[in-house]
Amino acid sequence: MNSFDVVVVGAGAVGTSVAYHLTKKGFEVALVERGDIASGTSSHCDAVALICDKKPGIDTQMGYASIQVFKELAKEFSYDFEFHQPGSLYVCETDQEYEVAADYVKQQQADGYAMRMVDPYEMQEMEPYLAKDLVGGIWTEPDSSMSPYKLCFAFVEEAKKLGLKVFDHHTVQGIKLNEKGSVEGVITDRGTIKTKRVVNCGGPWARELGKMVGLDIPIFPRKGTILISEKTARVCNQKVHEFGYMLSKFEDINFKRNVSELVEKHNVAFNIEPTKADNFLLGGNREYKGFDINTEIEVMRAIAERGIRFFPIISEINMIRAYSGVRPYCEGHLPIVSEVEEIPGYFIAAGHEGDGISLSGITGRMVAQIMAGEETDFDISKLNFSRFKGQTFADDMAE
Amino acid sequence: MSQNYDDDMLVCRCEEITVGEIREAIRQGARDVTGIKRRTRAGMGLCQGRTCEKLVQAILRQELCNAPEEISAATPRPPVRPITFGALGRGEVE
Ligand SMILES: Cc1cc2nc3c(=O)[nH]c(=O)nc-3n(C[C@H](O)[C@H](O)[C@H](O)COP(=O)(O)OP(=O)(O)OC[C@H]3O[C@@H](n4cnc5c(N)ncnc54)[C@H](O)[C@@H]3O)c2cc1C
Numbered sequence: 001m002n003s004f005d006v007v008v009v010g011a012g013a014v015g016t017s018v019a020y021h022l023t024k025k026g027f028e029v030a031l032v033e034r035g036d037i038a039s040g041t042s043s044h045c046d047a048v049a050l051i052c053d054k055k056p057g058i059d060t061q062m063g064y065a066s067i068q069v070f071k072e073l074a075k076e077f078s079y080d081f082e083f084h085q086p087g088s089l090y091v092c093e094t095d096q097e098y099e100v101a102a103d104y105v106k107q108q109q110a111d112g113y114a115m116r117m118v119d120p121y122e123m124q125e126m127e128p129y130l131a132k133d134l135v136g137g138i139w140t141e142p143d144s145s146m147s148p149y150k151l152c153f154a155f156v157e158e159a160k161k162l163g164l165k166v167f168d169h170h171t172v173q174g175i176k177l178n179e180k181g182s183v184e185g186v187i188t189d190r191g192t193i194k195t196k197r198v199v200n201c202g203g204p205w206a207r208e209l210g211k212m213v214g215l216d217i218p219i220f221p222r223k224g225t226i227l228i229s230e231k232t233a234r235v236c237n238q239k240v241h242e243f244g245y246m247l248s249k250f251e252d253i254n255f256k257r258n259v260s261e262l263v264e265k266h267n268v269a270f271n272i273e274p275t276k277a278d279n280f281l282l283g284g285n286r287e288y289k290g291f292d293i294n295t296e297i298e299v300m301r302a303i304a305e306r307g308i309r310f311f312p313i314i315s316e317i318n319m320i321r322a323y324s325g326v327r328p329y330c331e332g333h334l335p336i337v338s339e340v341e342e343i344p345g346y347f348i349a350a351g352h353e354g355d356g357i358s359l360s361g362i363t364g365r366m367v368a369q370i371m372a373g374e375e376t377d378f379d380i381s382k383l384n385f386s387r388f389k390g391q392t393f394a395d396d397m398a399e
Numbered sequence: 400m401s402q403n404y405d406d407d408m409l410v411c412r413c414e415e416i417t418v419g420e421i422r423e424a425i426r427q428g429a430r431d432v433t434g435i436k437r438r439t440r441a442g443m444g445l446c447q448g449r450t451c452e453k454l455v456q457a458i459l460r461q462e463l464c465n466a467p468e469e470i471s472a473a474t475p476r477p478p479v480r481p482i483t484f485g486a487l488g489r490g491e492v493e
Contacts, residue, residue, distance in 0.1 A: 036434045043437055149437045157427065168428055230445060230481060277440065282484070295477055297492065304488035315485030320447060321476050 003194030004030040004165070006371065007186045008201055009172050009209060010350075012042035013148060013357045015201030016155035017364030018349055023159040025368045030193055031156070031164060032186065034171035038152035041203050042357065044293065044325025046226060046273055046281055047148040048239045049358040052088055052115060052140035053249065056107040058382055059334065062362050064113065065377060067144050069361030079154035081146050082276050088143035088239040089118070089126060091134045091310065093257065097243045098135050104246075105138055114141040127236055129313045143239060145273065148357045155364075167193075175212050175346070183345030199347040199367060204291070204328040206336075206350035207395075213343055217336070217385075218393040219351040221326035223289045225299050227282040227307075230318040235280055235311060241271035242310060249286065249354060250333070262302040270306040282307045282314070286327070286354070293324045329353045331393065337363055337383040339370065347371070348385055404458060411451040413444020418458060425462045432456060432473040445481075448473055 008019045011033035019031040049067050054060040074083035092098040108115045118139045176185035186193045202209040210217035244257045268285040330351025340346045349367050352359050369376045406419035416439045424438035442448030459470045
């Protein structure tokens with residue numbers, strides 16, 4: 001192992017995008033991953049890049065910019081990551097939800113995003129199998145979808161052509177600092193790599209990689225489960241989710257749904273997504289349960305129950321598999337994308353929670369800009385790690 | 400496993416994946432059954448790899464020259480048999 005300009009740790013959507021964009025900028029890059037490419041959360045998730053589930057402001061701005069990055073890369077790359085742009089639909093169960101939704105759409109429209117309210121008739125036209133008693137919804141035109149792990153493979157294969165070196169099945173055990181406290185190398189179980197810059201793209205494990213140099217990074221695992229159907233005739237044409245999903249994602253949005261105890265207990269919100277393999281993925285929930293990714297039968301039950309409420313037709317369709325993953329939840333909901341002041345050469349690009357696939361495109365682009373000393377596409381001072389200065393977090397903080 | 404498989408031989412019938420495609424996945428870095436699955440979809444169809452997993456392991460062993468016990472199988476995921484969303488949602492499962 002020799003020396004590199006930059007070592008990127010973690011080969012999920014974020015790390016592979018960061019590695020690709022840095023290599024493309026002309027840096028000599030090593031990508032280190034303890035398992036296979038995409039063996040962390042980026043293969044235990046859905047695959048939509050949405051703006052409709054982001055808060056107005058920088059969250060949406062990044063989401064939109066990222067979709068533009070994917071659009072360009074889909075044309076450039078010879079590796080197909082199945083990018084397509086079918087739009088997405090939010091559905092409202094009650095008038096109260098509809099009002100909150102309409103308010104939200106107004107704000108997004110004012111910022112120039114192509115979102116609009118749709119009535120039940122138009123919804124039935126878009127999604128004929130949708131339950132008939134819904135009061136309306138939001139349609140978001142730019143919303144996109146892709147294969148999350150193919151996205152990682154695409155970034156790696158394309159970057160390899162430009163000189164990226166991949167060290168898969170190498171576990172990072174420490175970060176070497178010099179006497180001035182700057183990064184000097186990355187210690188793995190199979191040797192040390194010399195470098196002056198390291199990027200922590202550890203997703204839900206970013207906190208551990210921070211502890212190696214005494215940093216208190218407030219990123220915690222937030223579990224989610226997905227059910228996979230058998231191959232079927234088309235049930236839905238795009239990502240469809242209940243507006244109540246916003247409630248399960250952001251604790252500060254206030255409205256109560258009329259749902260069963262089981263659905264409430266596991267913070268389940270309906271969403272369905274067609275795949276290129278002629279089946280669909282049904283989700284999902286958000287819970288803090290540590291790093292355990294065993295799939296619990298009770299959660300599966302609640303997800304199925306909620307799914308049938310919105311798409312009664314799936315009642316007779318088979319589920320063939322289920323899986324769970326842990327989202328990298330960051331305190332305050334925004335990811336961290338910045339250098340760490342206290343440790344020159346230590347960068348963090350992690351904590352994208354339920355949007356890591358969605359935001360990976362723009363995140364990689366911005367890390368490359370930061371490292372090259374260029375101005376970023378837009379102001380990302382809100383993503384700086386320094387916002388947590390002086391704060392300490394317990395390991396079970398999120399629970 | 401000294402047998403040499405032809406590149407165009409079909410491995411996974413559900414998803415129609417050939418030996419050649421499995422070899423390409425290994426070239427890209429797949430080291431186990433899960434890595435093959437994600438790169439090719441082999442084992443992701445209706446039978447969930449019950450038919451092809453052994454063969455995929457044999458090809459992995461051949462290409463990587465590993466001892467048999469070093470190739471891990473796919474992660475078993477519930478359910479063992481398909482179940483309708485209706486039955487699951489009504490709790491007709493233990
Ligand atoms: C059920 C579910 C549904 C989701 N749906 C969506 C969606 O529709 N759209 C969306 O945008 N996002 C979605 N997400 C979120 C998304 O999956 C994550 O935000 C994203 O995968 C995070 O990517 P990452 O690269 O930061 O982390 P990961 O993919 O987890 O990558 C981190 C990598 O770091 C490696 N690593 C950790 N420690 C070390 C070490 N010491 N040495 C070497 N390597 C190490 C890990 O092995 C891992 O591969 C969903 C998540 C879940 C759970």
